[in-house]
Amino acid sequence: MNAMTTRAERKQKFVLQGIPFIIFGIAAIPIWKALKKTDAADMQVVSPNVLSMLLNDLYILLSVSCLAILLGIVCAFYLEEWLPKNNWARRLIESHVAILTSIPSTLYGILAISIFFSYAGTLKVIDGAPPAQNTESIPFQRNTTLFCGEVLTFIFMVTPVTIKTTQEALRSVATPVREAVFALGASQWQVLRQHVVPIAFIRILAGGCRAMSRAFATAALLIGIYIWYDTTDAGGMSGRFILFLAVSLFLSVFSSSLTEVYDSDLTQRS
Amino acid sequence: MLTEEKQPILSIRDLNIWYGDKQILRDLSFEVQQRQVTAFIGPTNCGKSTLVRCINRLNDFTPNFRSIGEILFKGSHLHEASDATALRKQIGMVFRKPTLFRCSIYENVAYGAQIAGVNQSEHLDIIVEKNLQKTGLWDEVEDILDETPEQLSTGQQQLLCIARALAVDPEVLIFDEPCGELDPIETVKIETLVRDLTNEYTLIFATNKRRQAARVSDVAGFLYGGELIEFGATEKIFTNPQDNRTEQYVTGRLG
Ligand SMILES: Nc1ncnc2c1ncn2[C@@H]1O[C@H](COP(=O)(O)OP(=O)(O)O)[C@@H](O)[C@H]1O
Ligand SMILES: [Mg+2]
Secondary structure, three states, X not given: OHHHHHHHHHHHHHHHHHHHHHHHHHHHHXXXXXXXXXXXHHOOOOOOOHHHHHHHHHHHHHHHHHHXXXXXXXXXXXXXXXXXXXXXXXXXXXXXXXXXXXXOHHHHHOOOHHHHHHHHHHHXXXXXXXXXXXXXXXXXXXOHHHHHHHHHHHHHHHHHHHHHHHHHHHHOOOHHHHHHHHHOOOOHHHHHXXXXXXXXXXXXXXXXXXXXHHHHHHHHHHHHHHHHHHHOOHHHHHHHHHHHHHHHHHHHHHHHHHHHHHHHHHHHHO | OHHHHHOOOEEEEEEEEEEOOEEEEEEEEEEEOOOOEEEEEOOOOOOHHHHHHHHOOHXXXXXXXXXXXXXXXXXXXXXXXXXXXXXXXXXXXXXOOOOOOOOOHHHHHHHHHHHOOOOOHHHHHHHHHHHHHHOOOHHHHHHHOOOOHHHOOHXXXXXXXXXXHHOOOOOEEEEEOOOOOOOHHHHHHHHHHHHHHOOOXXXXXXXXXXXXXXXXXXXXXXXXXXXXXXXXXXXXXXXXXXXXXXXXXXXXXXX
8 A cells, every 4th residue: 555655656756757848848849940940031021910920929938938947947956966065166157147137137138139129020010011122121030140139038037047046946955854865875866856856846946937927027028118119219218228227237237246245255254 | 703793893093074174073083893882972062963974974065074084884994985875875874853754654764775776565565664663663653654754743753763764774873962852751762772773783872961871872982172082881981981071071060
């Protein structure tokens, strides 16, 4: 009877552990498709069906952020569980993650400008004024470079946040639990797979979702800005826009370096 | 055969330990004989946990930990043993606070055997029953094996931890203040069990309760100020200590 429950629970665990792979699979297919599709012939083609276009974009961005989350989780595990505690690479990566996560998501708009432009093509179609064979609008349509831009943006926005939240989740698994498992002769891998991951799983997932929602909020905001930007006088506005961004960027990097100094002070003192 | 029995299972020579720049233990040398209880006594923070955690290399995970000196387990050097996990299967450990896994009582006990490679459920059933019986917990948990251990008292949980450690089939078992969180009745149970276990196992017992060491151990060592002040037969340590500080400690005037 005992063995039965053990077996049933093992099956359950097996299914749960399959989830990441399923997500990965869903994520990989459209990206592969998109990469294959975006050749020179597609450059000027803008889908007339707005809804399917938007859904397609959503799908791609969802898949990209899933990949970014997976990347973040892998990085966090590597940092937290394999790299020694006072390793220089660990310190380097952690301070960069600290800076990247402290940057307000709006600032990623600079990077996200490519998303911006790829949507611009769509919006022109909504207006019912198809871009005539106008050379200016061609760079604004999706091509491989722009697509890579989107991917990069999402990776830069999502991955650092995921690294941080995953690290926190892993740290929340108390040392006594790990030591109890190690003391029974378990390997590092067994401790992780059989004890740390099941306990930290929910937190890791929640962190990934939070990062993803942040990225999407920014994307949405950018579309809004574009609409607004397109219909008003651009000259004075863009100057202010860039100034605000520069100040904000400076302040966030400054504040994160302050917390870094503060943190290392604290650890040295204790 | 007889000379082999006399061979110490563990010998420690000139062990020095630091955390960062702070030296915790200085020039420790002693030997642990098979099928005996070797106790380490001393006030809190004198380094008992640090010492016993060296023996199963649990300090490997502590950042800033550094040690020099020799630890020989059955004649081979511990630091040369390439596989710490294999070592920990031979040297088990019971901690101060019982930490059980979030699964059933059965699975908690079976876990160690499972990672040691036992997979057949009949074998696991036998191992679980045998080790729960060794700790005297079988009658109390026989009917609730599939339930989580949260409902057990702290003392029962500690006994379950001991059963879990025994299920790996170790030769040496380290106890680090196993009764630190228990009431007197539960403490007596653990102490009796520790005495019983000497029939099969070699035990190392860290405690800051001097009377407890006097009750359970065959050999005792007094750690103070980072040094092993005195090490020898428990009776001698408690009735006829050679060092002034040991005398003061066992009579309650120091620490
Ligand atoms: N991970 C660590 N890093 C730095 N110092 C430590 C660490 N663990 C223990 N210590 C210090 O080492 C000393 C001995 O600790 P410990 O071995 O736990 O003593 P005991 O078990 O006898 O109470 C204490 O002063 C403690 O503060
Ligand atoms: Mg201790």
